[in-house]
Amino acid sequence: MPADDRRRRRATIHDVAAEAGLSHGTVSRVLNSERYVSATAQAAVEAAIAKVGYVRNTAARNLKTQQSHAIGLVVHEPHSLFLEDPNIGAILLGTNEILSNADYQLVSLVIDSDRDSARVAEYLRGGFVDGVIIVSARSGDPIAHAVASIGIPAVFVGHPPDISGVPFVGIDNVSAAASITSRLIETGRRRIGMIASALDRDSGQDRLSGFRQALGARFDSSLVVEFPLYSYDSGLEGMRELLTRDPTIDGVFAASDAIGAGALDALRAAGRSVPGDVGVVGFDDSAWAMRCQPPLSTVRQPADELGRMAARSVLAQLKGEPDVPEAMFLETSIVWRDSA
Amino acid sequence: MPADDRRRRRATIHDVAAEAGLSHGTVSRVLNSERYVSATAQAAVEAAIAKVGYVRNTAARNLKTQQSHAIGLVVHEPHSLFLEDPNIGAILLGTNEILSNADYQLVSLVIDSDRDSARVAEYLRGGFVDGVIIVSARSGDPIAHAVASIGIPAVFVGHPPDISGVPFVGIDNVSAAASITSRLIETGRRRIGMIASALDRDSGQDRLSGFRQALGARFDSSLVVEFPLYSYDSGLEGMRELLTRDPTIDGVFAASDAIGAGALDALRAAGRSVPGDVGVVGFDDSAWAMRCQPPLSTVRQPADELGRMAARSVLAQLKGEPDVPEAMFLETSIVWRDSA
DNA sequence: GCACGATCTGGGAACGATCCCACACACCGG
DNA sequence: CCGGTGTGTGGGATCGTTCCCAGATCGTGC
Structure with a gap:
């Protein structure tokens, strides 16, 4: 397997110019579709490009223009959740769609440890990307602070509680949580608990707030358990805990579908029927929700559209558009x- | 949100040289840890770098060295499966781990349509990446052929049936499939069917071959149904079809866990018990397998290690190492x- | 004391694009 | 016929590295 001279010298703008009988300046003008190019020159250059098989050298372009034409997507999530969280994949695809249409390359950066965190911060500072989209940042997140201090165009998907001045896209977790909790109330559940999670993020905090708000005076803090991760295991353990705290519990709001799935399995193991004995609702409308037994009622959030919005916002900042909104909320619906 | 002069001029190698009282050539030598640099010069340069906050300009470096220091990861998969396939995420993380240690940037490229396919081929040809890793290519895949013809260092994860001369990493799907099928035989199943899928890839073909091989003379082609996608829906529909073809069926090998999950639900809907009436086995050991009712017996494949191996192979090719093996197989195990 | 190699350093020439200035020409109105 | 404006084109300077060549210095062996 020789890695030697397989790739021969690539054609440059000068080769194209020579082939077309024009100067490299004119070729550049055609490439960047600038004004003041005659139709004949345009045609000649295009023919020459096709003939010599020219493709633009990005490194040279980037060097001269001082841009990278790349946007970073920072995902701060343990590996295990990265694999399972369906929202992240959808955000990634939505972002990629918009950016590639705008001729930007998406570069994904996964943070799984503090070491990664420092490396990624360095990377962002290094001019490798022109802008950055940050998914699932927590409060006190070093990356979030680094980004805010570098002054690079940035957007958060979900809003870290302790940062301001950086635009973000998100959903209204408070009202979505309140509205799905209401369902439990309306269907006659009396003892309603919550398995909360990720309280170091806005999503976690807000879902708890919405739950509390919907219950009003009936809110009972002893029926709330908290876990760091939006995971199946949190649901399993959380539901067991709730059952011991109050065996008469008849309604549960799980802060994510994965948690909901865990709760469902814990309830089954404890011999409770759903929705007969206990009503359960989740959050995300992920693949989990449909596959549970029974299928989970949940909040659907438009993750792909969040990704698209985030991408559009970075591009707008890059173009120097004047009024990039700092907060953008998207609608959720309940499935x-x-x-329950 | 002004995008104006927030990022002031970055320090260059010349600024470092001036600060250290040395020439830019010497600074470059330190940066690339070449020979013939005195200890004092080394120290002076390092101090100067820290003082002026220098970070290397990659565009300039890439321009001069004619490399991009990036590796492409091409995933050829419909969006829906990209989100659900746990192997892809694990491959991605494994790859990223090795590459970032080697100071290479991973660039993910998702192909969801023929249009994408052409664009990605163009991208690879454009010198944006020094090498490429291709996941889940099918036979007749234009990307696979493009890569083979460009002559760029490349690795397949899984082997497209109609390409040769390009290294690949994979598992032995034939023997893994045979061995899990044997389990069904050993536990006394008599009428064993398969829901096959993705026959345009090596994984799909080989799992079917392994199944056939394990059954030997008892193989009955009327008990094999085929679907294009490794999806839950394929499992649902496939199981229904098998039940109508032979209501006495008592064993099923699903070509993936998602298919297995679908089959399980179809069996439940048809009033069959698992494993009582019918034994079911899957493939992948994904999150699906654990969450099914009942949990699925399945083949575990080391997806993260596949990603690492692929990355190592591209790096080896890049370094021009002489004997990069063309075929690399990793061990699977059965869970x-x-x-069943 | 001198030739010679090894070690270290400086500085110029690329790499391949973009950007800008200078110039050529056409057209128009007064 | 002349100045001015709008088009179109050529070619030089430049971005920040790496690479290479030339030269300086220092030992070391004869």
Whole structure:
């Protein structure tokens, strides 16, 4: 397997110019579709490009223009959740769609440890990317602070509680949580608990707030358990805990579908029927929700559209558009299935 | 949100040289840890770098060295499966781990349509990446052929049936499939069917071959149904079809866990018990397998290690190492749960 | 004391684009 | 016929590195 001279010298703008019988300046003008190019020159250059098989050298372009034409997507999530969280994939695809249409390359950066965190901060500072989109930052997140201090165009997907001045896109977690909790109330549940999670992020905090708000005076803090991760295991353990705290519990709001799935399995193991004995609702409308037994009622959030919005916002900042909104909220809806 | 002069001029190698009282040539030598640099010069340069906050300009470096220091990861998969396939995420993380240690940037490219396919081929040809890793290519895949013809260092994860001369990493799907099928035979199943899928890839073909091989003379082609996608829906529909073809069916090999999950739900809907009436086995050991009712017995494949191996192979090719093996197989194991 | 190699350093020439200035020409109105 | 404006084109300077060549210095062996 020789890695030697397989790739021969690539054609440059000068080769194109020579082929077309024009100067490299004119070729550059055609490439960047600037004004003041005659139709004949345009045609000649295009023919020459096709003939010599020219493709633009990005490194040279980037060097001269002092841009990278790349946007970073920073995902701060343990590996295990990165693999399972369906929202992240959808955000990634949505972002990629917008950016590639705008001729920007998406570069994904996964942070799984503090070491990664420092390396990524360095990377962002190094001019490798023209802008950055940050997914699932927590409060006190070093990356979030680094970004805010570098002054690079940035957007958060979800809003870290302790940063301001950086635009973000998100959903209204408070009202979404309140509205799905109401469902439990309306269907006659009396003892309603919550398995909360990720309280170091806005999503976690806000879902708890919404839950509390919907219950009003009936809110009972002893029926709330908290876990760091939006995971199946949190749901399993959380539900067990809630059952011991109050065996008469008849409604549960799980802060994510994964948690909901865990709760469902814990309830089954404890011999409770759903929705007969206990009503359960989740959050995300991920693949989990549909596959549970019984299928989970949940909040659907438009993750792909969040990704698109974030991408559009960075591009707008890059173009220097004057009024890039700092807060952008997208609508959620509720999907009713069988679990409540 | 002004995008104006927030990022002031970055320090260059010349600024460092001036600060250290040395020439830019010497600074470059330190940066690339070449020979013939005195200890004092080394120290002076390092101090100067820290003082002026220098970070290397990659565009300039890439321009001069004619490299991009980036590796492409091409995933050829419909969006829906990209989100759900746990192997892809694990491959991505494994790859990223090795590459970032070697100071290479991973660039993910998702192909969801023929249009994408052409654009990505163009991208690879454009010198944006020094090498490429291709996941889940099918036979007749234009990207696979493009890569083979460009002559760029490349590795396949899984082997497209109609390409040769390009290294690949993979698992032995034939023997893994044979061995899990044997389990069904050993536990006394008599009428064993398969829901096959993705026959345009080596994984799909080989799992079918392994199944056939394990059954030997008892193989009955009427008990094999085929679907293009490794999806839950394929499992649902496939199981229904198998039940109509032969209601006495008592064993099923699903070509993936997602298919297995679908099959399980179809069996439940048809009133069959698992593993009582029918034994079911899957492939992948994904999150699906654990969450099914009952949990699925399945083949575990080391997806993260596949990603690492692929990355190592591209790096080896890049370094011009002489004997990069063309075929690399990793061991699989079988996880016994309750479904068979 | 001198030739010679090894070590270290300085500085110029690329790499391949973009950007800008200078110039050529056409057209128009007064 | 002349100045001015709008088009179109050529070619030089430049971005920040790496690479290479030339030269300086220092030992070391004869």
